[in-house]
Amino acid sequence: MKDNPNSTPGLNRRQFVKTGSGLLAMSSFPVVPDLPARPAAPPVAGPIVEGFPPAQLVGRPAPEGLKPGLPTAERVGFAIVGLGSYATGYIMPNLANTKNAKLTALVSGNQEKRDTLAAAYGIGNDHLYDYDTFDTIADDEAVDVVYIITPNVFHRALVERAFAAGKHVLCEKPMAITEADCQAMIDAGNRAGRKLMIGYRAQFDPYNVKAIELIRDGRIGEPSTVVADHGHLLPLDVPKNQWRAKQEVAGGGSLYDIGIYNVNGARYLLGEEPTAVRAKYHRGSGNPEVTVEEEIEWQMYFPSGVIANCSSSYLTTNNKRIHVQGDKGELTLDPATNYYLRALHVTDRSQEHHRLEEIQIPESNQFVPMLEEMAACVREDREPKTPGAEGLRDVKIMEAIYRAAESGEEVSIG
Numbered sequence: 001m002k003d004n005p006n007s008t009p010g011l012n013r014r015q016f017v018k019t020g021s022g023l024l025a026m027s028s029f030p031v032v033p034d035l036p037a038r039p040a041a042p043p044v045a046g047p048i049v050e051g052f053p054p055a056q057l058v059g060r061p062a063p064e065g066l067k068p069g070l071p072t073a074e075r076v077g078f079a080i081v082g083l084g085s086y087a088t089g090y091i092m093p094n095l096a097n098t099k100n101a102k103l104t105a106l107v108s109g110n111q112e113k114r115d116t117l118a119a120a121y122g123i124g125n126d127h128l129y130d131y132d133t134f135d136t137i138a139d140d141e142a143v144d145v146v147y148i149i150t151p152n153v154f155h156r157a158l159v160e161r162a163f164a165a166g167k168h169v170l171c172e173k174p175m176a177i178t179e180a181d182c183q184a185m186i187d188a189g190n191r192a193g194r195k196l197m198i199g200y201r202a203q204f205d206p207y208n209v210k211a212i213e214l215i216r217d218g219r220i221g222e223p224s225t226v227v228a229d230h231g232h233l234l235p236l237d238v239p240k241n242q243w244r245a246k247q248e249v250a251g252g253g254s255l256y257d258i259g260i261y262n263v264n265g266a267r268y269l270l271g272e273e274p275t276a277v278r279a280k281y282h283r284g285s286g287n288p289e290v291t292v293e294e295e296i297e298w299q300m301y302f303p304s305g306v307i308a309n310c311s312s313s314y315l316t317t318n319n320k321r322i323h324v325q326g327d328k329g330e331l332t333l334d335p336a337t338n339y340y341l342r343a344l345h346v347t348d349r350s351q352e353h354h355r356l357e358e359i360q361i362p363e364s365n366q367f368v369p370m371l372e373e374m375a376a377c378v379r380e381d382r383e384p385k386t387p388g389a390e391g392l393r394d395v396k397i398m399e400a401i402y403r404a405a406e407s408g409e410e411v412s413i414g
């Protein structure tokens, strides 16, 4: 990767994908020999406090009781695959806060952690699987939806196995590594006659939904530019960062992990699709343990003439900002994509005295509406708001961004 200081010597990202090294990683799933052993993530005791992030991303015990809603027997049953920081810290606790879904099964490569969580969430032994026994979930009538929350390179194979087992699928972002992978996943869902949704929680976040509404209502006039940046540091003593640093497991670096929020965010805020991109790799730490790109900047060009200037970085402190400038005013989501704390400001610049308004939304959980959407789609037999096609679109754009960074040329998106 000629511009990326941390690339694997002699093998750039596209060559890696083309040579099938990615497939090799998938076929030997879940063993990734050069990763350090993963310690189990013990649940942390403590109440679920709405509006505050948990202190540590290592899981929490089951919240007490279910919210009023459908009787338990009528709720859509979810199996969680991959009991890591996101699954245990955010998805499993929030499932119990939905009106129409329930947690019914766990799939994990770590039996001790799985059994501890099963006991905390009241899940019986008949609904516990590892990656070898996963396919027998086909016979588990308590499971309607399989939610894949593993490292990125495993998404495709697990989604295909879940469809083969006759289940509906919710899959984390990025949907997969290549556009071809994404298409294969969509095709598998169509063949099975099952739903496929991608876990784009920000599209269910009341702050982001409000920002879309304000832009469509003309509050900032005609949008002209977007500036979107996402970043965080990547300390390698944190287990969830170890696979993120490895090209063969993550499939891409900061772009696939968090830059995707800029790509997806610009698309839903503007309501249009980019037709071309330019990009450049930036700094790298020089750490040989990190084989993905750490920092990348890119521009996306939209048919209306809007340009989105974006960056993603593993070399900066937490940064999750999306800003849209229009000919009457501007709108800033900062933070735009935090789990709990978000802020939305709108500035009216059409008057002599500029007026800054802070939009506050008291009930702003984004996980619950996302999970409820998947369950409702199953119950009502309809397409999800964020289907496989949405995940494919982002992967296609991100592949174009890598091609643009490698070639130094503008790359068109068909």
Ligand code: NDP
Pocket: 030, 031, 032, 035, 038, 081, 082, 083, 084, 085, 086, 087, 107, 108, 109, 110, 113, 149, 150, 151, 152, 172, 173, 174, 199, 200, 201, 239, 240, 241, 243, 249, 257
């Ligand atoms: P973690 O590393 O915390 O968890 C991943 C889990 O996957 C592990 O705990 C493990 O679960 C399982 N796993 C199976 N094989 C491997 C392997 N070879 N190496 C590492 N883990 C393995 O990652 P995250 O929870 O942070 O991320 C998981 C997925 O969720 C990613 O696709 C990520 O992009 C996405 N994500 C989405 C977010 C969002 O806001 N939408 C936020 C964070 C992550 P077990 O031990 O049970 O088998």
